[in-house]
Amino acid sequence: MPELPEVEVLRRDLEREAVGKTIREVEVKLPRIIRRHKTKREFVDRVVGAKITRVDRRGKYLLVSLNSGDVLVMHLGMSGRIERATPRKALEKHTHAIFRLRSGADLRFIDMRQFGELFVTHADGLEGVRELAHIALDPLADSFTWQVFSDIVTGRQAKLKSLLMEQKFISGIGNIYSDEILWAAGLRYDRVSDTLTSQEMRRLYRAMQEVLQDGIRHGGVTLDDETYRNLHGKPGEFQQHLKVYGREGKPCRRCRSTIVRHRWGNRSTYLCQQCQV
Numbered sequence: 444m445p446e447l448p449e450v451e452v453l454r455r456d457l458e459r460e461a462v463g464k465t466i467r468e469v470e471v472k473l474p475r476i477i478r479r480h481k482t483k484r485e486f487v488d489r490v491v492g493a494k495i496t497r498v499d500r501r502g503k504y505l506l507v508s509l510n511s512g513d514v515l516v517m518h519l520g521m522s523g524r525i526e527r528a529t530p531r532k533a534l535e536k537h538t539h540a541i542f543r544l545r546s547g548a549d550l551r552f553i554d555m556r557q558f559g560e561l562f563v564t565h566a567d568g569l570e571g572v573r574e575l576a577h578i579a580l581d582p583l584a585d586s587f588t589w590q591v592f593s594d595i596v597t598g599r600q601a602k603l604k605s606l607l608m609e610q611k612f613i614s615g616i617g618n619i620y621s622d623e624i625l626w627a628a629g630l631r632y633d634r635v636s637d638t639l640t641s642q643e644m645r646r647l648y649r650a651m652q653e654v655l656q657d658g659i660r661h662g663g664v665t666l667d668d669e670t671y672r673n674l675h676g677k678p679g680e681f682q683q684h685l686k687v688y689g690r691e692g693k694p695c696r697r698c699r700s701t702i703v704r705h706r707w708g709n710r711s712t713y714l715c716q717q718c719q720v
């Protein structure tokens with residue numbers, strides 16, 4: 444599933460490639476992808492002819508503002524991605540929506556597992572969208588300061604990995620980045636949050652900022668299934684820089700002890716038992 448860095452990479456790509464462009468035509472191949480709209484026509488009529496004015500991100504949702512006052516909301520789900528392509532390029536098997544721009548390029552919404560979604564709402568109605576209204580603070584936002592983080596964590600009794608992945612607490616962090624953040628902070632995934640010292644809490648906050656920014660800088664994580672790729676169809680490179688995730692049996696990059704994998708709910712979690720406490 445794309446996490447915050449992968450969605451932010453796509454946002455920045457779209458900001459460079461799509462802002463100022465006009466949507467000439469839209470083709471929806473899978474009605475399920477626009478399931479909030481009663482008909483294809485209802486969806487298509489609200490975006491055709493509109494110019495893209497900006498691209499924002501709220502958690503793992505992309506918000507594409509149009510000069511009509513509407514916002515095209517894109518959610519990638521577990522396997523969705525957006526690709527910029529020329530009309531000459533053959534459609535991939537799981538292409539469910541195509542936005543044809545007057546510039547001649549296509550923006551294609553591709554989603555193998557079909558959990559992604561597209562819908563249009565007026566900008567004034569964004570706060571009325573339940574999923575958007577309940578998104579927590581963005582860990583990369585200027586407003587997400589150390590003091591805010593400390594205030595939220597203080598007094599809570601939750602295991603750290605659960606806390607990092609709780610979308611009502613911090614938005615956009617999933618299985619891969621939570622493992623990387625906890626390794627960088629030197630903390631175990633099952634450590635209870637109210638046992639953290641002030642120094643450990645500062646390490647966790649700093650690790651969260653640094654790991655997410657590193658993920659963005661290296662274009663996100665593309666695993667072996669290659670589900671995630673950027674707007675131009677290129678895989679990310681952050682998987683080459685992961686310190687702990689997926690490295691079971693390999694030496695820790697900090698202390699050379701062996702990385703282990705534990706079952707955590709229905710997921711795997713990776714850690715160094717020597718230097719994460």
